[in-house]
Amino acid sequence: MLAILFRAYCLSVQFIVRFVGRSVSYLVPLLAFVVAFEVFSRYVLNRPTIWAYDLSLFIFAYIAALGGAFAQQKQAHINVDILYLKVSARTRRLFNLLTYALAIYFMLVLIDISVDKLLEALKYNYRRQSEWAPHMHHFWIMMISAGGLMAAQLLAQWLEDIYALISGRELFAERESNNDEY
Amino acid sequence: MLTAVLLVCLLVAFAFGAPVGLGLGGIAMAVGYLTWGEGIFNIIPSTIDSTYFSFILLAIPLYIYMGQLLTRSGIGDAMFNASQLIIGRVRGSLAISVIGVCSMIGAMVGIIGAGIMTSGSIALKPMLERGYDRRLALGVIMAGGGLGILIPPSVPMIMFASATQNSVGRMFIAALVPAAISIVCLALYVIISCRLNPERAPLGTGDEMKMTPKQKVLTLRDGLFSVLLIFAVLGSIISGIATPTESGAIGVIGAIILAILFKRFKLSMFRHAGFETAILISVAMWIIFGATLFSNFHLLMGVQDMVASFTQDLGLPPLGVIIMMQLIMILLGFIIDEFIIVLMCAPLFTPIAVSLGYDPIWFGILMILNIEIAVQTPPYGFALFYLKGIAPPGVTMSDIYRSVLPFIGIKLAVLILCMLVPELVLWLPNKIMG
Amino acid sequence: AEFNWRFANLYSRGTAFGEVYQGMADNIEKMSGGRIAVKMMYADEGVSTNGIFGAVKSGLITMGAPFQPMHAGEMPAGIVEVGLPGGTADVGELMDLFYEKGFGDILDEAYASYGIQNLEPYIQPPVYIITKKPINSIEDFKGLKIRAPGAYGKFLRNLGASPVNLTWGEIYTALSTGVIDGSIGSNLIDHRDGNHVEVAKYMYRLPLAGAQVLPVIVNQKAWDQLPEDLQAVVRAATAVHAQDQLTKSRAWEAQAVSDMQAKGMEWSPEPSAADREAWKTAGAGLWDEYSKEGPFSARLIDVLKQDAN
Ligand code: NA
Ligand code: NA
Numbered sequence: 001m002l003a004i005l006f007r008a009y010c011l012s013v014q015f016i017v018r019f020v021g022r023s024v025s026y027l028v029p030l031l032a033f034v035v036a037f038e039v040f041s042r043y044v045l046n047r048p049t050i051w052a053y054d055l056s057l058f059i060f061a062y063i064a065a066l067g068g069a070f071a072q073q074k075q076a077h078i079n080v081d082i083l084y085l086k087v088s089a090r091t092r093r094l095f096n097l098l099t100y101a102l103a104i105y106f107m108l109v110l111i112d113i114s115v116d117k118l119l120e121a122l123k124y125n126y127r128r129q130s131e132w133a134p135h136m137h138h139f140w141i142m143m144i145s146a147g148g149l150m151a152a153q154l155l156a157q158w159l160e161d162i163y164a165l166i167s168g169r170e171l172f173a174e175r176e177s178n179n180d181e182y
Numbered sequence: 183m184l185t186a187v188l189l190v191c192l193l194v195a196f197a198f199g200a201p202v203g204l205g206l207g208g209i210a211m212a213v214g215y216l217t218w219g220e221g222i223f224n225i226i227p228s229t230i231d232s233t234y235f236s237f238i239l240l241a242i243p244l245y246i247y248m249g250q251l252l253t254r255s256g257i258g259d260a261m262f263n264a265s266q267l268i269i270g271r272v273r274g275s276l277a278i279s280v281i282g283v284c285s286m287i288g289a290m291v292g293i294i295g296a297g298i299m300t301s302g303s304i305a306l307k308p309m310l311e312r313g314y315d316r317r318l319a320l321g322v323i324m325a326g327g328g329l330g331i332l333i334p335p336s337v338p339m340i341m342f343a344s345a346t347q348n349s350v351g352r353m354f355i356a357a358l359v360p361a362a363i364s365i366v367c368l369a370l371y372v373i374i375s376c377r378l379n380p381e382r383a384p385l386g387t388g389d390e391m392k393m394t395p396k397q398k399v400l401t402l403r404d405g406l407f408s409v410l411l412i413f414a415v416l417g418s419i420i421s422g423i424a425t426p427t428e429s430g431a432i433g434v435i436g437a438i439i440l441a442i443l444f445k446r447f448k449l450s451m452f453r454h455a456g457f458e459t460a461i462l463i464s465v466a467m468w469i470i471f472g473a474t475l476f477s478n479f480h481l482l483m484g485v486q487d488m489v490a491s492f493t494q495d496l497g498l499p500p501l502g503v504i505i506m507m508q509l510i511m512i513l514l515g516f517i518i519d520e521f522i523i524v525l526m527c528a529p530l531f532t533p534i535a536v537s538l539g540y541d542p543i544w545f546g547i548l549m550i551l552n553i554e555i556a557v558q559t560p561p562y563g564f565a566l567f568y569l570k571g572i573a574p575p576g577v578t579m580s581d582i583y584r585s586v587l588p589f590i591g592i593k594l595a596v597l598i599l600c601m602l603v604p605e606l607v608l609w610l611p612n613k614i615m616g
Numbered sequence: 617a618e619f620n621w622r623f624a625n626l627y628s629r630g631t632a633f634g635e636v637y638q639g640m641a642d643n644i645e646k647m648s649g650g651r652i653a654v655k656m657m658y659a660d661e662g663v664s665t666n667g668i669f670g671a672v673k674s675g676l677i678t679m680g681a682p683f684q685p686m687h688a689g690e691m692p693a694g695i696v697e698v699g700l701p702g703g704t705a706d707v708g709e710l711m712d713l714f715y716e717k718g719f720g721d722i723l724d725e726a727y728a729s730y731g732i733q734n735l736e737p738y739i740q741p742p743v744y745i746i747t748k749k750p751i752n753s754i755e756d757f758k759g760l761k762i763r764a765p766g767a768y769g770k771f772l773r774n775l776g777a778s779p780v781n782l783t784w785g786e787i788y789t790a791l792s793t794g795v796i797d798g799s800i801g802s803n804l805i806d807h808r809d810g811n812h813v814e815v816a817k818y819m820y821r822l823p824l825a826g827a828q829v830l831p832v833i834v835n836q837k838a839w840d841q842l843p844e845d846l847q848a849v850v851r852a853a854t855a856v857h858a859q860d861q862l863t864k865s866r867a868w869e870a871q872a873v874s875d876m877q878a879k880g881m882e883w884s885p886e887p888s889a890a891d892r893e894a895w896k897t898a899g900a901g902l903w904d905e906y907s908k909e910g911p912f913s914a915r916l917i918d919v920l921k922q923d924a925n
Contacts, residue, residue: 025461032434063463078201080202125910129766238785482662
């Protein structure tokens with residue numbers, strides 16, 4: 001019963017994280033075009049924009065923060081694997097329980113502070129300091145989502161590990177391949 | 183004391199295989215909570231401001247994307263195919279072309295992360311495909327990519343000049359001879375190492391040798407256009423069309439145009455490049471965010487005062503003081519990034535060096551050479567993680583560590599050479615600027 | 617010490633301005649008989665310069681000397697406080713504005729609404745524009761690409777220039793290659809420190825804003841914890857600091873000008889009467905615009921308008 005719940009949780013998190021991760025990747029060409037447009041507008045039209053600077057930073061931040069959970073799903077985040085690769089699979093799971101817990105804690109702190117900043121941004125109508133002065137509230141909503149997705153993804157992997165440690169069985173009979181292509 | 187606690191926690195978390203960025207951020211926030219209290223969490227917004235809203239760091243996604251487009255469209259390969267066609271009979275020639283390409287990338291970007299990740303995107307695959315020794319290939323990328331801050335324009339050099347009121351132009355010119363020495367030494371190492379261990383670099387007996395004359399002409403044409411793209415990007419900086427950060431976007435547009443011209447543009451290729459770039463950006467930025475949080479916490483607790491008091495009154499001879507400063511900067515490279523090292527150490531150390539009778543520009547170049555080493559010294563250096571991010575699956579951290587060691591040796595030799603023979607640094611700027 | 621404070625400023629270690637702030641920190645320690653210890657956080661040491669306002673608000677940093685244009689999006693009234701482009705350079709007039717005509721009280725109220733205690737403000741030298749080509753008449757600004765954020769950008773657009781957003785680390789390279797034709801610096805000393813004269817040598821004579829008024833702020837909770845005698849000590853130290861800034865920054869500004877002149881800086885020719893008039897008009901239009909940014913901005917600008925009549 002618990003296994004079914006765990007599985008349902010893991011699969012839905014994986015689905016959402018993958019969906020968000022793939023979606024933000026479409027922002028990459030947009031980022032390049034925004035910066036290129038600023039160069040074009042300034043150099044050719046002699047009319048620098050007031051929005052390209054902040055917009056490119058926002059797009060950059062959205063890709064970088066929201067893509068984090070998907071990178072975690074694909075095990076793309078860097079770790080120092082010197083000892084990690086030498087220990088048994090069981091020990092490795094134990095290590096994961098500790099390090100993922102630390103990372104989840106970090107994400108909860110990030111979410112907590114981002115909620116504060118969101119409320120502050122709404123209360124004081126915070127904007128960027130530039131002439132264009134775009135709003136900041138959406139950025140904090142994005143950070144809360146990015147932290148939430150990352151925490152949810154880490155928790156899914158944590159559950160897989162603890163299930164395997166306690167029951168001695170894999171949560172997923174055939175562990176979902178992390179290399180599913182695009 | 184706190185530094186010791188933080189470093190022990192860090193080593194344990196790394197040994198247990200924690201994701202680097204999340205581990206660093208988690209430790210800073212956990213140790214911070216225990217020593218400072220809940221208030222330390224407020225360090226997060228300011229850290230977000232200096233990482234996610236840094237226009238300088240925007241070079242990272244733009245250049246990675248350019249690199250990914252060049253690789254996936256096959257244009258990057260074309261450059262190396264052409265070079266192999268010409269100098270393929272020399273052992274290690276591919277690695278030497280890679281050093282050449284890295285130097286050109288170094289001239290485009292002004293920060294380390296963008297240098298390494300772009301060079302890796304473009305040049306790692308061709309070397310591995312031709313059967314180059316993995317460690318040689320990784321080391322060449324690391325050493326070449328690090329040139330980004332030594333070859334002008336360079337953001338850390340601008341920061342040094344400003345913090346110490348020296349001429350940026352002089353710094354840029356002073357860096358040229360050390361940069362040239364570095365490039366030559368790297369190439370010499372590759373040639374000698376391949377002579378001694380021929381299996382590290384298979385000779386160019388690949389497809390290039392069996393080509394028909396028409397294929398050869400096409401290969402050369404494609405290679406020429408790819409090199410032209412790099413010159414176009416450089417040209418956009420030099421002619422004042424774009425800033426070094428923005429020039430990455432020019433490179434992206436150029437890569438797309440080239441791919442269309444060569445009929446290699448496919449929507450799926452375009453999508454995959456964006457997808458791969460997004461993951462690399464996330465990986466790099468979560469590391470930068472976590473690591474900046476870690477170093478900001480450290481700075482708030484006053485690590486800078488420790489450094490300041492440590493350097494004073496050691497009673498060392500002048501050159502001893504300089505060497506001590508170099509050691510401190512290499513150690514700082516363990517915990518903080520290239521910009522903060524400059525911000526902290528330039529104003530602390532330069533007046534001392536000047537009072538000992540040394541030239542500030544010379545000292546600044548030593549600092550830049552030092553940072554190049556500091557950020558890629560195992561076990562913990564930003565550049566190592568960037569390289570792992572770009573490396574194919576299966577490359578372990580020990581591969582990375584071992585691959586960089588000889589190149590760190592070379593860079594250390596260049597640093598020591600410039601330390602002992604200041605003329606190498608000062609001759610050119612004195613000649614040109616008087 | 618009884619109270620352990622952290623004080624963040626905008627300048628790096630070893631800079632002249634950094635020393636002045638350090639002087640204030642030392643003064644607080646000395647005048648409080650060691651009951652308040654102040655640890656100095658120089659530029660970007662733990663808190664980014666863009667984050668000082670938020671860090672004081674949240675209490676991460678007890679005390680801060682922020683540059684308000686960096687926080688225009690958080691506290692719009694700070695832009696009026698620092699001085700909208702075209703504002704006066706007369707220190708006496710500014711003092712009058714702050715202490716007699718109500719500017720100071722409105723700002724105290726504005727900062728209080730963020731949970732921040734506003735202390736004695738201080739004056740720093742004005743903002744100038746450096747350009748690659750001489751500006752012979754105000755017409756020459758037309759079409760020039762000048763790095764100028766926020767209100768300064770709006771002012772220059774009124775003169776027909778094209779304001780460009782650039783990060784500080786790229787100004788030198790951008791001037792040298794010609795991405796931009798000119799740049800503002802937060803004062804003349806900044807232009808010298810950024811080595812801008814190496815790549816652009818003409819300084820325009822009219823300052824963008826006459827003088828800049830900058831605040832010293834303290835987290836409200838930390839302030840309320842101080843007994844009254846210590847509050848008085850901190851206030852006294854900030855008053856000494858304000859005087860220090862006024863005398864020293866003038867000397868340094870003069871020093872910066874002569875340093876830059878030694879490296880080839882030249883002043884653009886003296887502007888004509890018509891040019892001065894156009895300059896004034898470009899600034900006047902900003903008042904109404906900034907008045908809309910919030911209730912405190914509106915009140916501050918009302919004071920300015922009354923003062924002008
Ligand atoms: Na460079
Ligand atoms: Na290091």
